[in-house]
Amino acid sequence: MQNVAELEQTNQREIVSFRVSGKDFSIDIGYVREIRGWSPTTILPHTPDYVKGVMNLRGNVIPVMDLSHRLGLGPTEPTERHVIVITVLGDKTVGLLVEAVSDIMSVPADELKPTPDLASTSSRDFVEGVYMIEDSLIRVMDIHQVFARETGGF
Amino acid sequence: MTIKVLAIDDSRTMRSMLEVALTEAGFAVELAEDGVHGLERLGAVDPDVVITDINMPRMDGFGFIDAVRADGARRDMPILVLTTESAETLKDKARKAGATGWIVKPFDESKLIAAIRRVAPRVA
Amino acid sequence: MSARETLKEGFFQECEDLLETMSDGLSEMERGENDAEVVNAVFRAVHSIKGGAGAFGLNVLVNFAHSFENLLDDLRRGAVRPESSVIQLLFRASDRLFDVVEAERSGRDPLGRAQDAEEYDALLAQLATACAASPAADSEQSDPEADFVPTTLAFGPDLGLSDVEAALHTHIIRFAPHKSLYASGNDPVALFSALSDLGGLSVSADISAVPPLGALDWEESHIVWTLSLATELPVPDIMDVFEFVSSDAAISFEDLPAAVAEDMPTAPLETEEPPPAQVLQVSEARTSDPGKSNPSGSSNARQSIRVDLERVDRLINLVGELVISEAMLTQSITQDGLVQNTDIETALARLKQLSTELQERIMAIRAQSVKALFQRMSRIVREAAHATDREVRLITEGESTEVDKTVIEKLADPLTHILRNAVDHGIESAEARQAAGKPAHGTVRLLAAHRSGQVIIEIEDDGAGIDSDRVLAKAIERGLVSADAELSEQEIFHLLFEAGFSTAEQVSSLSGRGVGMDVVRSEIQALGGRVNIASVRGAGTTLTISLPLTLAVVEGMLVEVAGETLVIPSTALRETMRAEGAMVHRLGAGEPVLAIRGALIPIIDLGESLGFRQMPASVSGLPLLLVESAAGRLVALTADKIIHQREVVIKGLAENYGHVRGIAAATILGNGRIALIIDIDQVAGNGLGGQDEAASLTAHGVG
Structure with a gap:
């Protein structure tokens, strides 16, 4: 109960942070359905490089996207230690392949800062803003951009 | 406009229960202790609906209904009888006596209110 | 949803039933069955619509139903004779009633378009004129014949x-x-x-x-x-x-x-939950007599409950999982060599039988008769005949044939297209027909049936048939076929389904079909079905649509290619064989072909066509799967290994990703991995010397 009260007072948002090619990214927890370990996918023909294929999520066929590749940070060679963040946007469910999930944290919504210029240009399009938390820079992804068809996504 | 109900019962407990239930439901309630008292109060109260017990001293419920139906001005007035038993024979008797409807005691408040709404003339 | 909206939606759902009852009755009247009960049933249906509409203040609907009802009342009282002109008027009124109900349901103004308002007024006037010497129908108050006075009562509290x-x-x-x-x-x-x-x-x-x-x-x-x-x-x-x-x-x-x-x-x-928008009417009692429709008005007597469609789909998914688990179990037991144990074998067989039956029964819940669809189609034919000034009679057969609800919904568009074409371009004018020694009125037959595990929808007309010479000439002109292509008549007919074959200006001059037939084919294919054409010059054309019974299961051959497991739908598979050196030829530097029984069949490597690998240098020794596309084109697909044939549960890709060329859908294997189901028509291409679809498959493309 106390947490809820705090959240309302300070206008906090909850984000899930994860590492992609050594950098910290995050998305709003509302988009995350679950986190699963990597298991091999079935290749989908005629799809962009960053689509790793499709996986079976409890009887549903969902595509898996190599987030690093998608953000222009180079393709991932997935191992058993990699994880898939299952995200839901609208009526679509998509798995995002990342190195590791770091944390679920509550951050003040109004402390989101504009993306600094030093971020690589290719990934900047997908970033809504950044948080500085204990010396580390956490990029908040604009999941709509990541999924957007116009940019070659889903 | 509020629906005016005249409740006739010789039991004081019963009268208060009716009064509370009906007042809470938004009706205007007037009380009488038996058939004769009921007839006396009719003119002053001019109710939209009457609820009456059957077994009462001086004049029972059936006698009250007979008297009302015989009165040209109030022959169509809705009268509900409160019966202690649900026996079909009693309902038949009530209908034959000219009752508009019946409520079984101990009454369920929502049923009581529904019954009144079902027979009350629409008050503009 | 507010209580009022809930009630209103309930009213519109009831309207569907009432409109069906009305249509049934009108069809019976058209056939000359004019006994009092038939007319009464139609009257009651229209009357109930009016009553409900009154409660919700849907005034256009009330007024129209009122005028409609007046004529029906005169009919049942015998004041008006059920002549053909009156029946036709009733049909048009019923079509309009459908429209008004639909408009009110979607919150549109039923008289929003000027054209609607005009037609509506004209129809009201005609209905009033047709009534037995009664004054204008809309002056309800002064109308001595109007014995029903609809009253809108205020709603009670929420x-x-x-x-x-x-x-x-x-x-x-x-x-x-x-x-x-x-x-x-x-x-x-x-x-x-x-x-x-x-x-x-x-x-x-x-x-x-x-x-x-x-x-x-x-x-x-x-x-x-x-x-x-x-x-x-x-x-x-x-x-x-x-x-x-x-x-x-x-x-x-x-x-x-x-x-x-x-x-x-x-x-x-x-x-439990608020009433959903989409609801299945589950009918306990099925019409067992296929040829015959229910007597009017009795359709309400069937015992049924309304079930949220989502619940049924959840159940279907679960049973799909059960079937997969059963397959996994069977697979591992077989691998472990435990099948020698007869007890296990018996239990396993029983489990398989039960899960299969369970699956069939649950699929049957989604099944609905095609009757309502056919009723809609009879309207399409009436309107098309009216618009083109043709005399056309529609005969429907097998209305009680049950098909998956989703399939029925998705059949409406292609059928509309096909029927319009049949009337517009198939059936000739009355004069031309008589000159050809045919009856002045054309006949279109719409049939549904179950045949060998498939649903068959057939649309047959007795029109002019397809002029294959003209179709071929047109296709060459449009660059769909090279001028020297030698095509069978069947292949020529299938050119009609090619994108870019037809444009509006040329089809009406062509006594065949054409308008948007490529769309028709892709819609049918999206349902896992196929379309075939047969046509005889001067005698007519038959289109046959064959569809899977359910959208949920397909029989397929599992093969392995470049380490991936793929499924070839059995409906397209003709034959499997092993490629032997003597049978495989290369024509110059081109792709290899298979010489079999005097024919040369192109060999396509599945791995290459899906972009998994290059064409193997030699296909000798590889398994070959002879498949036939919907257009009748044979190709031989190479794979690394043929695994076995089995039923697989279809899982859509489009929900979460989108369409992938060459892939029809996916399935989940016994081991939990996903296998892709091949779209044979896309992989086989059209091979007509125009744009090579098979080659274009390797091009980069999403969705």
Whole structure:
């Protein structure tokens, strides 16, 4: 109960942070359905490089996207230690392949800062803003951009 | 406009229960202790609906209904009888006596209110 | 959804049933079955629509239904003869009634477009004229013939009905008070007011029995009321309102069989979620006689419950999982060599049988007869015939054939297309027909049937047939086929389905079909089905659509290519063989071909066509799968290994990703991995020397 009260007072948002090619990214927890370990996918023909294929999520066929590749940070060679963040946007469910999930944290919504210029240009399009938390820079992804068809996504 | 109900019962407990239930439901309630008292109060109260017990001293419920139906001005007035038993024979008797409807005691408040709404003339 | 919206949606759902009853009755009348009950059933249906519409203040609908009803009333009273012109007018009125109901349902103004308003007014006028010497239909007050006066009653308080999930139903209650009702101080108006607390109520009074003022007995009861009550409450709750007057009036629920009204369960069936928009009518009693439709009006008598479609789909998914688990179990038991144990073998066989049957039964819940679809189609044919000034008779067969609900919904567009084409371009003008020694009116036959595990929809016309020379010439002109291509007649017919074959300007000059047939084919293919054409010059054309019974399961051959497991649908598979050196030829530097029984068949490597690998240098020794595309083109697909043939549960890709070229869908294997199901028509290409689809498959493309 106390947490809820705090959240309302300070206008906090909850984000899930994860590492992609050594950098910290995050998305709003509302988009995350679950986190699963990597298991091999079935290749989908005629799809962009960053689509790793499709996986079976409890009887549903969902595509898996190599987030690093998608953000222009180079393709991932997935191992058993990699994880898939299952995200839901609208009526679509998509798995995002990342190195590791770091944390679920509550951050003040109004402390989101504009993306600094030093971020690589290719990934900047997908970033809504950044948080500085204990010396580390956490990029908040604009999941709509990541999924957007116009940019070659889903 | 509020629906005016005249409740006739010789039991004081019963009268208060009716009064509370009906007042809470938004009706205007007037009380009488038996058939004769009921007839006396009719003119002053001019109710939209009457609820009456059957077994009462001086004049029972059936006698009250007979008297009302015989009165040209109030022959169509809705009268509900409160019966202690649900026996079909009693309902038949009530209908034959000219009752508009019946409520079984101990009454369920929502049923009581529904019954009144079902027979009350629409008050503009 | 507010209580009022819930009630309104319930009304529109009921309208669907009422409109169906109306259409049934009109069809019977058209066939000359004009007994009183048929006309009465149509009358009651239109009347109930009017009653409900009144309760929701849908004035256009009320007015139109009222005019429609007047003519029907004259018919049932025998004041108007059911001549062909009258029946045609009734049909047009019923079509318009469909439109008005649809418009009101979607919140559009039914007279929004000027054209609508014009047609509507014209139809109202025609209905009024057709009535037996009655004044203008819309002057309801002064109309001495109008014995029904719809009254809109104010809604009761919001009872929080949206929290209750019970099927909303509009009850039609006939309430005929006896004299004694009034004598006991009861008042119908007070009862109606109490009823309106239960839901949307509209009340009509039949005052036809009221004698002239001079002869009036004030104590007598002359008025019969028809109440239309839209409520989620069960019948006993409604009967409670009539508790005091049950022996002082004749009360009947006209929408329920007598027995049901008397003895209904007291609890609503569902109490969990708000009523969903999409609901399946699950019918317990099936029409067992295929050729014959239900007698009008009796369709309400079937025992059914309304079920949220999502619940059924969840069940279907679960059973799909069960079937997969069963397959996994069988696979591992077989691998472990335990099948020698007869007990296990027997139990396994039983499990398989049970899960298969369970799956079939659950699929059957989604099945619906094609009747409503065919009714819509008869309207399409009527309108197309009217627009093109053709005389066309539509004969439907197999209306009771049951097909998956989703399939039915998705068939409407392609069928509309095909039927319009059949009337517009297939059937000739009356003069041309007579000159050819045919009857002046053309006939279009629409048939549905189950044949060898598939649903067959056939559209046959007795028109001019397809001029294959002209089709070929047109295709060459449009660059779809090289000028020297040698095509069978069947292949030429299939050119009609090629994108870019037809444009609006040229089809009407062509006595065949063409408008958007490529769209028709892709819509049918999206359902896992195929279209075939047969045509005889001068005698007519038959289009045959074959569809899988369900969208959920397909029989397929599992193969392995470049380490991936793929599924080839068995419907397309003709033969499997091993490629031997002598049979494989290369024509120059081109792709290899298979020489078999005197024919040369192109060899396509599945791995290459899906972009998994380059064409293997030699296909010798590889398994070959001979497949035939919908257009009848044979190709030989190479794979690394043929695994086995089995049924697989279809899982859509489009929900979460989008369409992938060359891939029809996916399935989940016994080991939990996903296998892709091949779209044979896309992989095989058209091979017509135009754009090579097979080659274009390797091009980069998403969705």
